[in-house]
Amino acid sequence: MSSDVYRYHFGDQIPAVEVETTLILSIFGTEALHGEAQTRLDAGHAFDAKKRTVVIDAGTPVGRDLNRLFIGFMTREFGSGSFRVARVERPSEPKQPQPETVTA
Template sequence: MNIYRYRFNESVPAEEIEAAILLAIWGCEALHGESQTRLDAAHFFDLESKTCIIDAGTDVGRDFCRLFVNFVRRECGDDSFEVERATTADALAPSKPS
């Protein structure tokens, strides 16, 4: 399973992260259809810690991850977040502040 955890700097508005998630979902719907996107675009956004977890274990999940990272890079900048590959157990654990 390929799970990615994105941690955003405090300066990044949560609304920008949420907008990137929505745009990535719409992009996946255009590529894979609404039903398949609903099934396979597994993600979680923790508003308080500004952490987004994406399961990229399917074709839809990989495209979702690619779209998301490109939207946040363009909108917020390359230095606005960190990304790391996580295990299932890591993804479910509380996020550590950076």
């Protein structure tokens, strides 16, 4: 099952501080489009310098815009071959118990 969460992985040739700076720039751009409060609420993201990853939840219009800005800035600055991006597979949702109907 696919989702709207994307994980970016960066090679050693890109300084982690540059990735973080580009993410922050992307967040500022998203805030310009949607406002600071809406961006904080709807643009889930994480940066891990040690693992050299960025994860963006693009499950909302705000998150999709953050994702578009980030990939656009990263591609423009470092080139499309400088990082990998993949959709994150979410574990399947546990089934909710269904109410039983008893007929007499």
